[in-house]
Amino acid sequence: MKGWNWDGFFEYLTNTYILEGAAVTLGLTIAAMTLGVVAGCVVALMRMSPFRILSNIAYFYTWLIRGTPLLVQLIIIYTGLPQIGIKFSVLEATLIGLVMNEAAYLSEIIRSGISSVPKGQSNAARAVGMTDVQMMRYIVAPQAARIIIPPLGNSVNGCLKTTSIASIISMEELLRRTQVLIQEKFMVLELFVVAALYYLLMTTAWDLIQRRIERHFGRGYDIKADAAEQR
Amino acid sequence: MQPMIVLEDVDKWYGKNFQVLKSCSLTVSPGEVVVICGPSGSGKSTLIKCVNGLEPVQGGHISVKDMEVTGPRTKLPKLRSHVGMVFQHFDLFPHMTVTENICIGQTRVLGRTQAEAEAKAAALLERVGMSDHARKYPIQLSGGQQQRIAIARALAMDPIAMLFDEPTSALDPEMITEVLDVMVELAKEGMTMMVVTHEMGFARKVADRVVFMDGGEVVEDTPKDEFFASPKSQRAVEFLSKILDH
Ligand SMILES: Nc1ncnc2c1ncn2[C@@H]1O[C@H](COP(=O)(O)OP(=O)(O)O)[C@@H](O)[C@H]1O
Ligand SMILES: [Mg+2]
Numbered sequence: 141m142k143g144w145n146w147d148g149f150f151e152y153l154t155n156t157y158i159l160e161g162a163a164v165t166l167g168l169t170i171a172a173m174t175l176g177v178v179a180g181c182v183v184a185l186m187r188m189s190p191f192r193i194l195s196n197i198a199y200f201y202t203w204l205i206r207g208t209p210l211l212v213q214l215i216i217i218y219t220g221l222p223q224i225g226i227k228f229s230v231l232e233a234t235l236i237g238l239v240m241n242e243a244a245y246l247s248e249i250i251r252s253g254i255s256s257v258p259k260g261q262s263n264a265a266r267a268v269g270m271t272d273v274q275m276m277r278y279i280v281a282p283q284a285a286r287i288i289i290p291p292l293g294n295s296v297n298g299c300l301k302t303t304s305i306a307s308i309i310s311m312e313e314l315l316r317r318t319q320v321l322i323q324e325k326f327m328v329l330e331l332f333v334v335a336a337l338y339y340l341l342m343t344t345a346w347d348l349i350q351r352r353i354e355r356h357f358g359r360g361y362d363i364k365a366d367a368a369e370q371r
Numbered sequence: 372m373q374p375m376i377v378l379e380d381v382d383k384w385y386g387k388n389f390q391v392l393k394s395c396s397l398t399v400s401p402g403e404v405v406v407i408c409g410p411s412g413s414g415k416s417t418l419i420k421c422v423n424g425l426e427p428v429q430g431g432h433i434s435v436k437d438m439e440v441t442g443p444r445t446k447l448p449k450l451r452s453h454v455g456m457v458f459q460h461f462d463l464f465p466h467m468t469v470t471e472n473i474c475i476g477q478t479r480v481l482g483r484t485q486a487e488a489e490a491k492a493a494a495l496l497e498r499v500g501m502s503d504h505a506r507k508y509p510i511q512l513s514g515g516q517q518q519r520i521a522i523a524r525a526l527a528m529d530p531i532a533m534l535f536d537e538p539t540s541a542l543d544p545e546m547i548t549e550v551l552d553v554m555v556e557l558a559k560e561g562m563t564m565m566v567v568t569h570e571m572g573f574a575r576k577v578a579d580r581v582v583f584m585d586g587g588e589v590v591e592d593t594p595k596d597e598f599f600a601s602p603k604s605q606r607a608v609e610f611l612s613k614i615l616d617h
Contacts, residue, residue: 263425264462264521268476268528269452278475282466360466360508367511 149330152321153337161317162338168303168313169342171235173296176242183247184254198247205244210305213237218309234306238299245295253288254280286357293350297343314338375401375436375532375563376422382430383417391417392428393587399532404564406574406595409584410610415567416459418584419534422565423447423454436531452480455525459537461517463509469496469520470505473527481528488527495523499553515546522553532563539570569614575599583607 152158186198205213218233228236257280265275307316318335322328359366376399383392391414399405407415420426421433424440424447433440438450463472470492477488496502499519509517518538525533538554539547551573558564558577568574574581574595581598583591585606591598602608 258462260458260460260462261464263420264456264458264464266425266448267423267451267454267456267458268524269448269450269480270476271448274479278479279464283464286466357466360468360510363511366508 143329145327145330148325148327149334152327152331152334155321155334157321158314158317158334158338161312161314162342164312165300165303165314165338166342168234168238168306168311169296169299172238172242172299172303175235175239176246176295176299177250177292179239179243180246180250183243184250187247187251188254202244202247205240210237210241210302211308213240214306214309230306230309230311233309234303234311237306238303241302242295242299246292249288249291249295250284253284256287257283282357286354286361289350289354289357293346293353296346296350300342300346301339372400373436374398375403376565377434378418378422378431379433380431381418381421381428381433383421383426383428391587392421394431395584395587395589396431397582397589397592399563399565401563402561403579404558404562404566404577405580405582406578407565407567407582407584408569408571408574408610408614409590413584414587415584416536419456419536419565419567422534423451423456425451425456448480452476452528453531455522455528455530455533457518457521457525457533457535457538459541461509461514461521461541463517463521463524465509468506468508469501469512472509472520473524476524477527491527492523495526496520498526499523500549513546514542515549518542518546518550519553522550522557526557530562532565533557535564535566535568537567537569539568571599571611571615583610585610 183198183201186194187202189195214233214237217228217237218230221228261279261283262275265279270278303313304315306313307319310316314335318331322331325331355365376397378395378397381392381395382390384390395414395418397405407419409415417426421428422435422440424445428441431441435450435454438453439445440447440450464475467475470489473492473495474485474488477483477491478485483491493502493505496505499522501516501519501523504512504516509520512520522538535554539550542550547570551570554564554566554573555577566573566578578595581591581593581595582589583598583602583604583606590604591602591607593603598607599611602611
């Protein structure tokens, strides 16, 4: 193929510098999603709380975060805030930005998941004497999870790719490292294709994991699968 | 004898303007079966949910045995673990098998071991005629079967009283009997029961008293035979003629 360098392509496909970048992307995603789910639960519970102030704060938060681009948020956190004396490292700024975003989007997903569990379920749980915490843990959360997992999975997929935005504040993840190499070697197409393949690999792996999780939380809802399990 | 369930001048509002229960009073003695009937919207479900504190009340007192339901410091979860409840739409936990449904309260609330809970579940399944379905999920069962499991789930907690809110009104006619049979047996064994139902056959067979509600009020509270022979209020007469017609 004219203009395409196979040797260069294969060399970069196994290049440790790029591989480390991919690992950073993966690590950022895992961290952002884990912390994001926790923070998202807090925001969701605040939003559904009977206390007006709490639900208003939560509403304001999601409105603010979802209404502005992550790119702008990251630049404000990393480049803007030092102007008023608040300094973060690149990694800190990246994590703060990603977690704030995931928390905002996930809180909506979590909220609709929890609301989808019928009122009869919480009454039934209370009627056998469960406390609110037990009801949440054993009855509401597992049923909400079934509704939450598909959009949550989308968020994981999205987050794997969104981390690339942090390259703008020089976070050394997959895209940033690809660009650094391009500056040195000028193999633009080969390197970007390598980067794309790594993203594809990670999103595909997640797809497989997600399907297993969905199957787990789908028990009791799929007559055929349940019947097979009982055999 | 100390009464099992006492409601005294219970008032309840939904919001500021709508009073759903108006000074309702009612006593159920141990072993008694009280059937509550009345037109749709008269407050029967609300009343029965107040007994185990699923709905808060704004006035009056409710107690179950020696536990004050309406007290500010009442541990409601503890109280509810002693009072079984069966709902119109069964409300089994869909993500759990039949056995898990019957065990979860025993293990998590009563602190029984898994083995104890499963033994109890097996015995109760036998009793409600559902032994073959222990490992199924609720979605795989008919309405009548689900309701029998819901009764077993409540009985697993060894309740001192059972509350039923229209347990058969969501069922196809051919499934009503299988559920009523379980309830009749329970009544004959001496369980204290408050049953919201329009199944007058059930009331005739096992009820001690019939309570008739209308517009949030307890209009009548009479021994069963008296209620069917000569209801005191015009509203009860009209209601009876409507439901006994078909
Ligand atoms: N959560 C609620 N909020 C406001 N109104 C309610 C609520 N639940 C029931 N109601 C109203 O209270 C009245 C009594 O309801 P309910 O106790 O369910 O009656 P019944 O069981 O006798 O049909 C009805 O008018 C109903 O619309
Ligand atoms: Mg009702």
